[in-house]
Amino acid sequence: MPLSNRHLLGLEGVPKEDIQLILDTTTTFREVLERPIKKVPTLQGNTVVNLFFENSTRTRISFELAEKRLSADAVNFSSSSSSVSKGETLKDTMRNIEAMKVDMVVVRHSAAGTPRFLTNICDSNIINAGDGIHEHPTQALLDMYSIREKFGKLEGLKVCIVGDVAHSRVALSNIFGLITMGAKVSVCGPSTMIPRNIEELGVDVIYDIDEAIQENDVLNVLRIQLERKAREYFPSIREYAKYFGITEERLEKNGKDIVILHPGPINRGVELSAAVADGLHQIILQQVTNGVAVRMAVLYLLGTMN
């Protein structure tokens, strides 16, 4: 059974069967990654453009590796500035690229809604690799895959998303995906970083990190964006680390066997102490490995739909 949509713009409204299919397909590709020759001919002859309008290292490399391991032709377009500031509109940029006959476009952009905008102006399959503070669906899929790998299920698990929820595209995609899969989701962070009306999505809001640790099976700890304007939303890094940072002491105090995820890159000593970042609870590097497999699954499922 194919996916119900030929683009992956976000996880809002994506049916359970689609997420299930992507996660199950990921398992197949996860196996491929363990082989001596980590390559399959599935997307041979397909051309995928990685259109990155925002700095990104791991997401772009992860997509590029996924494309290459599926034998697709991968092309990278990077521009740290928006096309507007260069004088060319995104519409023109996109049409030029499409005129070179591409099949799929992976897009990362600082402006929310850009992947959907691209679906209006071109025919390629569009995959959202992060749009502003909106969604980052493949990150949420790899998070869910990693959690499922650890627990064998998603349904009934309690997952708390910790940190700057208001300025995170990872948070929203995780909330949509996890709720669809039957997990119980909460968010924890300084109140200035919790968006208005988030409860309407069906999540609980917690302001006490100890409570978040006690109550949950999984913490998905977000990166604090030190370089963005998000920095204005809390008084100091010291205060953030003291009241919301995850440390060994906190985990011990709450006596809890908990699984910790982080989408990276980590600010050591801020949202995670160095000991936790390298400790027994975290599955951060498994997430990175699974990320390639999840993206292979998404590219494969979309690329073979046409």
Place this chain on the structure above:
Amino acid sequence: MKIVLQNVNVVNPESKINEKKSSILIEDGKIVKIGKLSSSELNGTEEFNLSEKYVVPGFFDMHVHLREPGREDEETVKTGCDSAANGGFTGIACMPNTEPAIDSAEVVSLIKKQAKGHLVDVKVIGAATQGRKGEMISPMAELCEAGTVGFSDDGVAIKTAAILKRALEYSKMYDVPIIEHCEDESLAGGAMNEGFNSTLLGLPPIPSVAEDLIVMRGIIMAEYTKGKFHVAHISTKRSVKMVREAKEAGINVTAEVTPHHFTLTDDIIKTYDTNAKMNPPLREKKDVEEIIKGLKDGTIDCIASDHAPHADEEKEVEFEFAPNGIIGLETQIGLTLTELLQKKVLTLEEIIFKMSINPRKILRIPTPKFEKGEIANLTILDLDEIWTVDITKFKSKSKNSPFDKRILTGRAVGVVNNNKMFYDNNFINI
């Protein structure tokens, strides 16, 4: 030349006229007679049989961006006036956020010159501060002498309370309003209303309190200075409530609302359509409900379009990068008749007040009188025609409207003013 509008329902609540199946005889642009006409009176006239359409005092839109000087690629005085006539207006007031801003008598004269001879009267709103920078008040005396009818830094609120105080005090000498785009600068800069939808869409939010704070500031300052304060494009529940209370307290405050703010909510942004991006942003259901209430009880004095033309290439971009605003002159009457008359929110008389009489009174412009010897300044309405909005037929130079393909009930079919008639897509000298 003599023309007669035959078989019309004539309604002008200010002139206390409400005549069914009547006629209006117009000679050389002036009203000669309203009522039954004898065959000798009809002799030598050009007849327009309007089969029971409504003739009402010419509608006036007090919030229009003409883009001239500066962005003539988006709209000019000429195309803006054509758009107004096609939309059913005989008068408009243009906002000063042009390039350069309308902060000198020279720019006022330029606009007046461009508008000369058109059916549509163009009144000019001057910048409240020099260059709309919010630092020094504009030369209001000179601007008023050149014909300015109000002052605004529209696009933004007047920067500080101190300058607003001075503007209200100084403009009082000329009895013209200070028209505020109510938005607190420190809370501005987002792309849509802050609420559940902004969280869902990941778009940077503008909280409703950004408007409320500046409405409150204006009300308090108007009370203190005894100046005239007009709230442009009111959009929030709390702002409507504050204006209502201020009016009850006898403070000199008036307010306008756009058709999009009483028709749409931020739900339509879900597709990231940049034609749903404007400032103030589309709000929530509770805000629309309070606006409807405010229209009914008279808290909101006027309906105005905030007609804001933008080039296609500027709107066909990422939502956050798109400029704010939509065109509205050619959909305003249709939306008002559909949403307010058909749904029995307002009567036709009340709509005439809000779209013809009140805006002129706020700007101290003479209102159209339906009396012998008066200039024929009127709008012809078909209240029942069901039509589909087609932006390709608009006279505006720009096409940025979220209402394309919308089915509306009721429209303006013609206008008469300044010895001219616009009817059946033609300007006719009369």
